[in-house]
């Protein structure tokens with residue numbers, strides 16, 4: 581499980597639990613070339629990774645489902661919010677419904693589902709394969725397909 585959507589509806593909307601994601605380095609202002617795999621946190625401490633530029637990135641989270649990651653460099657901190665990064669805000673799921681006729685709440689209410697399963701279901705629903713789009717950060721094919729849907 582690397583990218584789960586938790587479909588709750590109402591004011592909760594869709595929550596995310598992302599275990600493999602890109603990282604942004606504030607020092608060289610680039611995304612790291614490889615995606616990071618989150619293997620669990622303890623009291624919010626996730627781990628650290630070295631950027632190609634030599635900077636050490638320290639990662640922390642909320643110690644719960646992973647909807648964002650905090651990236652610390654020395655005294656600087658940035659938050660990578662996955663709902664923003666991957667276009668999975670409330671309005672984006674409304675777009676999915678209005679542009680593609682796919683109502684995630686109707687089809688998957690109270691379910692946890694993997695992004696690849698959601699993409700396969702949307703493709704089946706639309707009767708066509710989604711072409712992955714180039715993203716400015718390293719991403720899986722499923723993320724690139726989702727970003728294609730949200731781009732139009």
Ligand SMILES: [Zn+2]
Pocket residue numbers: 605606607608609610631632633634635
């Ligand atoms: Zn860097």
